[in-house]
Each structure stands twice: as C-alpha cells, then as structure tokens.
Amino acid sequence: MLSELLALTVLVALSAATLLLCFEKWGWLRAWEVHRPLGIRRCDFCAGFWAGVGLIVAAVVLLGLPWWWMVGAFPAAALCRAVAGVFSE
Numbered sequence: 001m002l003s004e005l006l007a008l009t010v011l012v013a014l015s016a017a018t019l020l021l022c023f024e025k026w027g028w029l030r031a032w033e034v035h036r037p038l039g040i041r042r043c044d045f046c047a048g049f050w051a052g053v054g055l056i057v058a059a060v061v062l063l064g065l066p067w068w069w070m071v072g073a074f075p076a077a078a079l080c081r082a083v084a085g086v087f088s089e
Contacts, residue, residue, distance in 0.1 A: 008059060009072035013079035016051035020044065020084045048080035049073060 023029050033042050052073040060069055 009076045012055045013076035016080040017083040045081045049077035052076040
C-alpha cells in the first residue's frame, strides 16, 4: 500500500511539474504576475502544491482511493518544484 502511495505521489509531482512548465511556456504564469491580486506574489512551490492537490483530489475521487492518500500532495509539491526548477529556463 505504501509503494502505491509513493507511486501516486511521484506521478502527481511529475504531472504537476509538466503543467507548470506548460503554463510557463504559454505565458500564463507571466500573465498571473501582471494581473495578480495585491499582496499575492508568484510562488512556484505554492503553484506546484495546489496543482498536486487538484490532481490528488481527482485521483482520490475517480479511483475511489482512501481520503488520507491526499497527504501525498505535500511531498509531491517539493518534488514538483525540484523537477520544474531543473527544466525551467
């Protein structure tokens, strides 16, 4: 069971990193910096965390996994930031 959680965490992290790289390439993150609400800065770690939360919630709902598997979003955020940092320009 733990190996399946680890596999889901890695899959979510790599998917979130891919999404962040696509958003950067398409200019959506730059548009966020221009049109953001006051007081909120761009944070790639936070964006990776929220992308991971969205993907994990979708996996839990669609695959019928136990709700506690959502804790995989925390290590997925760190892994996502590391992977996105390596491949960003």
